Structure formats: structure tokens, C-alpha cells
Amino acid sequence: MLAATVRVTRDLDLAEECVQDAYARALTVWADGVPRNPAAWLTTAARNRAIDLLRRQDRLRRLLPELVVDDVDPAYERGGIPDDRLRLICTCCHPALAQPAQVALTLRLLCGLTTAEVARAFLVPEPTMAARLTRAKKKIAGAGIPYREPDAAELPERLAGVLEVVHLLFTTGHTASTGADLVRADLVERALQLGRMLRTLCPGSGDVAGLLALMLLTDARRDTRVDAEGRLVLLADQDRDRWDGEEIADGVALVRDALRLGGPGRYALQAAIAAVHAEAPSWEHTDWREIVGLYDVLGTIWPSPVVALNRAVAVGFADGPDAGLAALDALAGEPQLAGYGYLAASRADLLRRLDRGAEAALAYEEALHLTGNEVERAFLAARLAEVRPAPGG
């Protein structure tokens, strides 16, 4: 609705105002009965309000002929204009905006969160977020960031930025970097909602299918990642019967689509790895060879120390903890992994499995030092107590 209105106003603030105005009018008009298609009614009201306001603005009068031509859109009459949402998300995630601003604008304008809610999502004070959003909107207006659909040639590049924003939203929600809860369900839901929307808008994109698959397959395990007391449960110990079968089925089908739609991309490969876990009947029966192989391909198309770290962990299960430790120690000098808690935690786990308690304890201490999430900290502390040699012994 906002997307359809901003197409008329070409101004985000004005469009937001018109949408709020339409809701206010609905409260009085709908008292006599709700229209058959409330969303279409609201969108029409908001657009009409926008045209009304624009007509009053002298300096925009010259735009009127263009607006009148634009006024009746057959797709809109059918109840929705998917193109408008694609336009809006490409504006919100324009590379000329800083990424935190991209994420904030997307939550505010596409997911409809209030400024206070967006501020809470980023753990910043509301005035800070309000200022960030205002700055971003000013840049859109001042620099002339267009409100249009990217053409076929530029779509992949622009989509890459959009997908990064959605993925960031998901990972932020999936394991909250600070705070008492492991999962921030609100952010996860928003990311899934955006992923499904993009899948509708860009059915031909393997990256879109891959990202949605990755998010679904990861989220399918949500309920089993902590126990009744809120303690972390590792993949190895999760109750697989409680994984969300519907999300897994959707995710697996999407992985196939993603791989069919193009050369395997970063998200499709990560989703394929998640699918191997999702389809394994138990931890013991996980096909670790297959997972190492997928990480190998992933490492060639998307080289990153974090991928190498995950690969080393998989090697630790495919070929034993000694081999895993060797692969992991090869990464010790990676500057990008310095301060990355999962490196220390993975190392600690391999040392624990090798019965090298004293070294494992040191690694757990380091991991604890680098982890902000309370649920993860509790898990690491428990493991530390297990491996620490008894005093005097």
C-alpha cells in the first residue's frame, strides 16, 4: 500500500502520511460496513489523498499530466501491485545507502514496523533510529535515488544487496548477539516474510530461492535449539521429531529449484548443507562427507574464513577430531576470525573430544570472553566446568 502510494508521491514521508490518513478515514467510512477488498480500498484512498495533496503543491503541478496517466493501473485493480514492492525494496536497499540504513528502511517501510520497533530491533534509542531514518530518506530525496524497478541487466547486482539485508535480518534474529533470548522471533518472522515476498517477485532467481530455503531449513530447528529451561541444545542433541516438517519440505523443494535455476550460488549451497542436516535421521547418520564436499564448493565461489571454519568442523566429524583440529589450526592467523567466538568454541569442542582437557578449558574461556548471548554463554560455561581438571588433580 505504501509502495503503491509512493509511486504517486515520489516522496516517502508524504506517502506515509497519506497511508495513515487512509486508515483514519477507514475508521469513519467503514462504520457502515467493511468494503469487499479492504486493502484495495485503503490503497485507493491513500493514492487519492496523495494526488489531492500534490495538486495543491504548485511546484509539482508540472508532474500532474504524468500522474493522471499513471492513475489507473490494471494490476492494481486486481488487488495488488507486486512491482511496487520490488521498486520499494530496491530503493530501500540501494547501494548508495549504508547497510544499517538499508535494513532500517526495509523494516520501517516494507515490514511496517514503527520507528520505536525498528529502534528496539537494533537496540538503539528511538531518537537515534529516527535520526538514522530521516538521514536515509533525505539522501534518497536529495541524491535522487530512483524509485523504479531495476532492469534485467542490473537486477542480479541489486538483488544481491537486497538479499544481504534480508539475510542479515534473519541471522540477527536467529542468534541474537546480546541479550537473554537465543532467538528474536520478530526479526526471524520479518526476514521470512521478506524472503517469501521476494520469491513471488523474482521467481526466476536461484539466489532468492536459495536464501528462502536456507532461512526455512534453519528456522525449522528453532523450537529445539533451547530446552525447557532455556539452555542451548546442540544440533547433535536436538529432538529431530520436533523439527518443523513443513518448513523442511518447503526448504528442500526450494533448494532443488535454486540449484536448477542457475549455477549453485552462495545461499543455495548453504541451504543444501542445511538440507543434508534436515534430512539426516540422526546426528550419527549425518552424511558428513557430503557436507564437507558442499563446503568445498562453497569455499570456491564464496571464499571466506567463516566458511573455512565451518568446513573444518565438518572435517572433524567426517575424518575425526584430529583432522578437524589440523584444518582449524590452519585458520588461526585469519585476521577476520580474531575475536570470532565460534573459532574458539569449535577448537574447544575438538580438544574436548580428544580428551585434551586443559587446552580445551583455555579455549572455552576464550570463547566465553568473546560471546555476548546469555544462552550461548551458559552452554560454554557448563562445558568449561566439564573439561576443567579438578583442582589438585
Next chain:
Amino acid sequence: MSQYLILIYETEADYAAATPETFGQVSQAHTEFMEKHQDALVGGNALQPTQTATTVVAGAVTDGPFAETKEALGGYYLIEAPDLDAALAIAKECPARFGGVELRPVMVFD
């Protein structure tokens, strides 16, 4: 249509050390850029190096550029484009082998 200024920032030391052949290539690249985008081009100039710059603040005249930086403003183009994406497409082709360019929309007063 909006106007955008393409500010070319490059490392002056690299130009000081450049061979005549390099200068020829840079000059050729700019000629090609200007020919290709002549419809969008409103104006532009190359500037003398910052060692020729003089700064005036509150009436006080001093030798040197306003800000001492490794990459200095060495030239600019003023272009006309329908939106930022169109302007960026042009800016991406602007030669700047020893640095990069900054794109700034020109302020319009109602």
C-alpha cells in the same frame, strides 16, 4: 533532470611519478569519456596540483589546500542525469586510475 558533480580524487604522488606514456593514456581515457557522455556533460575541468592551492579562512590567506589528504581533488565533471542510478552509471566510467570519484547532487533552490 538533476545535475550531479563528479569529483575526481586521486593520489597526486602517483601523477608526479607517472611517465609521459601514462599521462597520454589518462588524457585519452578522459577524451573518450567526454565523447561517450557528451549529451550528459554540462562542464568540467582538470585542476592544477594542490601545491598551487591557496586557502582563505576568515580573511586569513595560507598556502596549501583546505584539507591535507593523500587523495586530492584533481578535477571534476558536471553532468545532467534523470536520477542517481543514471548518474552512477556515468560516474563508474569516469577515469580515476590513481583513486576514485565522489558523486554529489547539485542543490536546487525552489
